[in-house]
Amino acid sequence: MFKKLLASVGIGAAKVDTVLETDTLMPGQPFRATIEITAGDVEQDISGIELALVTRAEVETDDGEHNENIKLQKWLVQEKVTLQPGETISVPFEAMLHQETPITALHCNSNRCQVWLATGLEIDMALDASDKDPLNIVPTDAMRAFVGALENCGYYLNSADVEKGFLRGDGFASSAGAYQELEFRPQSGGLFGIKEVEVSFVPESNRTHVLMELDRSFRGDGFISVTLEHSELSQDAIEQYLQQVLN
Structure with missing residues (x-):
């Protein structure tokens, strides 16, 4: 029970890592990745594995400007799975980047464009384990x-x-x-x-x-x-x- 409690607050819990075939892509281009999930010290029920394409955007409000993470796309990679202690599973994944993905490979005085893939585990009663993989988006x-x-x-x-x-x-x-x-x-x-x-x-x-x-x-x-x-x-x-x- 104590180990279960530790896992619920992210100690000894599962970890996730997305391995991309390439991190240099164009808007609208297909890509491949492998999502590797490594279990922690205890058995865990994971309600889903999600992958999202995210960018950092400026937001204008009446109170001024601030930055916000915007999800351009979201995919459910795998539904519910139970991980045994120490177990590692690999999930192959294929998708296509949104046609409107911002370009990041730019030569200019001020380039504030960022795009990345974020991978998260929906673990019941737990903090999300997450992985962030920056992308190099080149123009079409x-x-x-x-x-x-x-x-x-x-x-x-x-x-x-x-x-x-x-x-x-x-x-x-x-x-x-x-x-x-x-x-x-x-x-x-x-x-x-x-x-x-x-x-x-x-x-x-x-x-x-x-x-x-x-x-x-x-x-x-x-x-x-x-x-x-x-x-x-x-x-x-x-x-x-x-x-x-x-x-």
């Missing part, structure tokens, strides 16, 4: 083409963050509950030009929607959205489009 081909075209137009990526909420553009809307903002600034801007371009991607399987917020001197903010068809992706065409809308 469409994202790279758009960023490359914007850079060729004379802009550089200054900062990146994730904000809680949803986006809506011309014929599309986001669904993840958090969205990424990439802030670009002109390499050399005039007094009356664009001071800042904020870019957000809303990808789908065959196309990527882009929402841009343009901050123009003396003219305030304006929004422009465009859809990139993956089958017709051309960085040159994107660059020509940007040259028109950014002038």
Whole structure:
């Protein structure tokens, strides 16, 4: 009984570790992992094993700003299982990252984007055992083409963050509950030009929607959205489009 009580407060209890096949992924990419659960000193009934895709997002309220962990996806890896003392079980797992997973592999002055997989054991009458695995999220081909075209137009990526909420553009809307903002600034801007371009991607399987917020001197903010068809992706065409809308 004493050991059972210790396990219920996390002493001598089960531990969990998620081993990823790779931690470098793109939004919408399938991934594989093995969830390893190692029992503690006593028999334990685990009501479930959960895996979640999580990001850190800024939240704006009337009282100011704060950060909050947002679950973009959640999976039930395995239902109820009983672990014997010292036992180790391995559970193979396959899934697909959310299409709107924020990019973390960015080169900029301020990159506040974080994404990780969190694994937890739902242990009856116990503290959750948890495991946190950071992910290196790289841009898709469409994202790279758009960023490359914007850079060729004379802009550089200054900062990146994730904000809680949803986006809506011309014929599309986001669904993840958090969205990424990439802030670009002109390499050399005039007094009356664009001071800042904020870019957000809303990808789908065959196309990527882009929402841009343009901050123009003396003219305030304006929004422009465009859809990139993956089958017709051309960085040159994107660059020509940007040259028109950014002038």
